[in-house]
Amino acid sequence: MSQHPSSTSPGDAPVASAAARAGAAAASSASVPGQGGRRLDRWVGTYAQRTASMTASEIRALFAVANRPEVVSLAGGMPYLPALPLDAIAELSARIVAEKGAQALQYGSGQGEERLREQIVEVMRPQGIAAHPDDVVVTTGSQQALDLVSRIFLDPGDVVLAEAPSYVGALGVFRSYQAQVEHVPLDHDGLQPAALEEALVRLRSQGRRVKFLYTVPNHHNPAGVTLSLERRRAVLDIARRHDLLVLEDDPYALLGFDGDPLPALRSMDAEHVVHLGSFSKTFAPGYRVGWAVAPHAVREKLVLASESAILCPTSFGQFAIAEYLATYDWKGQVKVFRELYRERRDALLAALEAHLPQATWTRPAGGFYVWLTLPGGLDAKAMLPRAVTGRVAYVPGGAFYADGTGGHSLRLSYCFPTAERIAEGVRRLASVVHDELEVQQLFGSPGDRHPHRDQGVVNPGPELA
Numbered sequence: 392m393s394q395h396p397s398s399t400s401p402g403d404a405p406v407a408s409a410a411a412r413a414g415a416a417a418a419s420s421a422s423v424p425g426q427g428g429r430r431l432d433r434w435v436g437t438y439a440q441r442t443a444s445m446t447a448s449e450i451r452a453l454f455a456v457a458n459r460p461e462v463v464s465l466a467g468g469m470p471y472l473p474a475l476p477l478d479a480i481a482e483l484s485a486r487i488v489a490e491k492g493a494q495a496l497q498y499g500s501g502q503g504e505e506r507l508r509e510q511i512v513e514v515m516r517p518q519g520i521a522a523h524p525d526d527v528v529v530t531t532g533s534q535q536a537l538d539l540v541s542r543i544f545l546d547p548g549d550v551v552l553a554e555a556p557s558y559v560g561a562l563g564v565f566r567s568y569q570a571q572v573e574h575v576p577l578d579h580d581g582l583q584p585a586a587l588e589e590a591l592v593r594l595r596s597q598g599r600r601v602k603f604l605y606t607v608p609n610h611h612n613p614a615g616v617t618l619s620l621e622r623r624r625a626v627l628d629i630a631r632r633h634d635l636l637v638l639e640d641d642p643y644a645l646l647g648f649d650g651d652p653l654p655a656l657r658s659m660d661a662e663h664v665v666h667l668g669s670f671s672k673t674f675a676p677g678y679r680v681g682w683a684v685a686p687h688a689v690r691e692k693l694v695l696a697s698e699s700a701i702l703c704p705t706s707f708g709q710f711a712i713a714e715y716l717a718t719y720d721w722k723g724q725v726k727v728f729r730e731l732y733r734e735r736r737d738a739l740l741a742a743l744e745a746h747l748p749q750a751t752w753t754r755p756a757g758g759f760y761v762w763l764t765l766p767g768g769l770d771a772k773a774m775l776p777r778a779v780t781g782r783v784a785y786v787p788g789g790a791f792y793a794d795g796t797g798g799h800s801l802r803l804s805y806c807f808p809t810a811e812r813i814a815e816g817v818r819r820l821a822s823v824v825h826d827e828l829e830v831q832q833l834f835g836s837p838g839d840r841h842p843h844r845d846q847g848v849v850n851p852g853p854e855l856a
């Protein structure tokens with residue numbers, strides 16, 4: 392095997408043995424899900440059927456190792472919060488408690504604070520969305536909005552159409568409502584409308600109940616692509632002709648590197664689209680504040696569903712965000728994030744070109760993610776323990792598919808590590824890939840060694856979403 396200087400350092404031995412232990416833990420937890428293989432769950436016959444799909448990823452243990460400082464993690468999708476004006480946020484938080492504490496720490500409205508809903512209408516304006524504050528439901532992150540939409544639309548066995556690949560956190564929600572996900576391919580211009588229509592017609596002709604299309608149109612997680620304007624029109628045309636609801640999940644719209652965002656699907660059709668937004672990527676995920684904009688009747692059901700789940704979204708978080716939007720140059724801060732992420736995207740693409748030219752990957756125009764397809768049909772999940780031992784981490788592609796495919800791809804996030812760390816991470820990844828290719832040359836293709844299809848990575852954990 393070839394030697395790469397970056398793969399040896401004093402930190403190697405502990406990472407290697409910890410990765411091996413984590414690999415063993417992953418193997419044993421796979422034998423008795425959720426129990427680490429050591430003791431049985433006395434309630435195992437009592438759980439609702441829907442929990443059958445709620446299994447922790449067998450590679451979670453590996454990611455615990457991947458979070459160690461000597462590992463360059465290109466896995467997690469965490470925004471780079473050290474770039475926030477933390478002093479100003481501390482000051483406005485203290486002011487809210489001192490001046491409005493009795494309201495900000497009280498229960499609030501199930502739909503969300505009116506002041507914040509008015510501001511959300513303004514936040515969405517660059518995407519051409521002309522909504523009224525009454526159309527907006529504030530949620531506990533857009534993740535809760537995904538849950539609420541699923542709760543009011545999905546019965547067991549219903550079908551959700553979703554891009555291949557799709558956001559892992561949405562797949563987990565759909566699965567938890569016992570829905571079936573049918574994937575529609577995407578390419579560099581996003582979801583393919585012809586394939587969408589073909590799938591919809593085919594499934595409905597089979598009597599399947601297709602409830603909605605789930606799509607991430609801007610700076611897709613995990614694919615890094617953006618749905619072109621022409622395709623936005625085509626998708627909506629299909630939605631109208633076939634009476635299909637579109638769930639537009641859009642947390643990255645304002646993080647584009649090349650100018651203004653494209654018009655949102657919701658801006659072109661208010662009847663067929665439920666639009667989701669979030670402050671997690673443009674401000675801070677710790678507040679857990681997102682929103683849904685929906686046609687009137689849907690909006691009413693969302694509020695009732697949310698009240699039964701959580702009574703009301705966080706009052707303090709909403710007050711804090713409303714104050715931040717009103718008193719801080721939040722648009723300037725989004726620009727700071729954009730410039731930071733652009734520099735890191737450039738570092739990642741340059742490193743891939745320099746060190747891993749045998750692979751193929753997407754070129755994101757914003758957001759956090761690059762989608763990479765390995766050369767030689769290598770299996771990203773099988774390779775992960777060796778990558779972590781080589782002190783680099785990623786999320787294997789199977790996590791983003793409901794049908795067990797995607798095993799030859801992986802997601803790389805450039806949002807958190809510095810440009811230098813990203814370059815080092817890619818050098819390490821390339822070293823692992825080159826070693827794998829050598830093994831393949833000696834012992835045959837990964838298909839021969841791993842004849843099974845990848846079963847997908849279920850719920851790899853919030854920090855990796």
Ligand SMILES: Cc1ncc(COP(=O)(O)O)c(C=O)c1O
Nearest residue numbers: 532533534558612669671681856
């Ligand atoms: C596409 C997409 N949707 C939704 C979410 C959930 O975001 P939050 O609940 O923090 O708003 C994420 C987070 O990574 C995401 O990438």
